[in-house]
Amino acid sequence: MKIKELIVVEGRDDTAAIKRAVNADTIETGGSAIHTWVIEKIRLAQQKRGVIIFTDPDYQGERIRKIISKAVPGCKHAFITQEDGTKKGDIGVENASPEVIVRALADVRTEMIESAGEITAEDMLAYGLTSGGDSKERRIKLGEKLGIGYANAKQLLARLNAFQIKREEFEAAMQAIDKERE
Secondary structure, three states, rough: OOOEEEEEOOHHHHHHHHHHHHHEEEEEOOOOOOOOHHHHHHHHHHHHHHHHEOOOHHHHHHHHHHHHHOOOOOHHHHHOOOOOOOOOOEHHHHHHOHHHHHHHHHHHHEEOOOOOOOOOOOOOHHHOOOOOOOHHHHHHHHHHHOOOOOOHHHHHHHHHHOOOHHHHHHHHHHHHHHHHOO
């Protein structure tokens, strides 16, 4: 499987994991201290071939994703779950199997620069995503079902709308989550 876009990862171990799964070029951020020349490289890649941000499913990975998204609007995003990216207590893309990486790249989402989405804060509350003892677990499951990763309630609402998740897709995912609990 050949990927046209350049895939932004955190380090060389992530690059090795990507290359085991697909034929693709990567840009490595070199960790969480992203230099301006790396951002410029990503910006040029976005203009020429497109970019897929594929960072670790942890705090630093999300921080890097946000920095790049803000500096280079309109990127695509690939996500894996913490479970799929964990090996011996270490969390990262480098720990994901080739099958998980292929699936994540097949399910990329494009962030819309100007997004007036369909999902509201009221929807989040109505579906138990913002309050209640199991709201975090529900957000985790929703992120997995929609392939958009885990986020806190405020970030999840922004992500649902930035990725232009349709109300029907959102409601179907929530119904599936509720059905699994029965």
